[in-house]
Amino acid sequence: MLTTIANKTVNLNEEGYLTDFSQWDKDIAHEIAQQAGLDLTPRHWDVISYLQDQHKKEIALTIRNVGKSGVVDIKEFYQLFPAGPLKTSTKIAGIPKPVSCI
């Protein structure tokens, strides 16, 4: 689905996740965050960069391994992204929603 975020045309899946990371930039991240009711702080950016880095390395993301990353613990992860931290943070980071529930 083609749509416009931060005046840029991007492809989103039906759940609102970017399907092409090369279309992502910081303005888009800000706008997705705002739709989720979040103002991004430097701590949010630390987490977002970490998630993107892990995604690049093809490491599957779970709340557990993010909590053990040394970047953020689970408690702070929930404080930064209160409603479903992994779902929200990956959407803002422009990477796919992790499939961790089997």
Next chain:
Amino acid sequence: MKRILILGAGTSGTMMANHLHHDLKNLKEEWEIVIIDENEIHYYQPGFLFLPFDIYTPEDIQKPIRQFLPDDVRFICEKVGKILPAEKKVITENGDTFQYDILIIATGTSISPEETEGMLGEEWRKNIFDFYSFDGALALRDKLRDWEGGNLVVHITEMPIKCPVAPLEFAFLADSYFKHKNIRDRVNITFVTPMDGVFTKPKATHALEHLLIEKNIHVVPDFAIERIDNENKKIIDYVGKEVPFDLLVTVPTNKGHEMIGRSGLGDDLNYVATHKATLQSKSDPSIFVIGDATNIPASKAGSVAHFEAEILTENILHYINGEPLLEEFDGHANCFVETGNGKAILLDFNYTHEPVEGTFPFPGVGPLRLLKESRMNHMGKLAFRWIYWNMLLKGNHIPFISTNMSEAGKHFDNV
């Protein structure tokens, strides 16, 4: 003499011993099969769901491991200490060493209540129980026999867990159980899950949700537990949400065997990195992995292990013959979901297909109905215990049920 060494004599390990014993009978002079397990008892794990409600007795669900292994498969009852892949050997905690040519890891998954703060506090096994272990299910049975009512909270700590529908089945069976005891009006049942719905697949979640409403079971989704407050008897999540309980039935964090971690073969939950279509480990071509011990994105369930065993057996024969492995495992799972009052739902799905409606195993005929409640499905679930002990563990093919998921119509044409 070359050796296939199997670690774990649960559902997967026992099936592999039987399959390989059968398929290697012409190579009996060249290959021996050795299986190691720390227990002498084989538990019928689906029975852990029924034990707390006095539907099964302890005797129904435990038998000696040895009874299900061929005579010339060597069974060693010892605790494995470590796998040394570079030397192709396994050391037990007693210090015995076993060389292998092929290693099959089938060490499963089990509960780790110590992962959650307060779970092993003073309420553990008083008002906090699990039913994923034999001891836990038995202790819960004794508790339920005398319990007079209050807030029952059925809770999943984190995913993935073995048999992801079992907690929901527990809630359904609890509803029936208290109705039969005529105390349902004194019991509130709440189902608390870290997922955003009651099951891992959206279509099945949709089908199950109306049952929860019908049975007056309240759902609290998106609840990631941080700790248990024993004193005030409540569970608390990372954003401070609280759910009070009088009786908490929790599924603690599930982890692979700690020996996997010690051997450097596990991820952060001690599951072994495994190719999802061939079941070969990603780190060493002579190591294969089956059942709950793998990290593949399939349900951790006996039916999955059954389908895996058929493909893994073929792949081990290919490996022995120096042939390429089949990339055939499709994540097929087939689960009966007990819904209480003598009824059940049947789910059939794989890596790519969600559970659908229809009939099983014969399209258009049944007799089992997919995604719909029926008494026949419940009879199927109860009959499964007989099939498990008498056919499945021995590696017999279950009639009419294909290893890969059959698409509607296809199976019908073959009959």
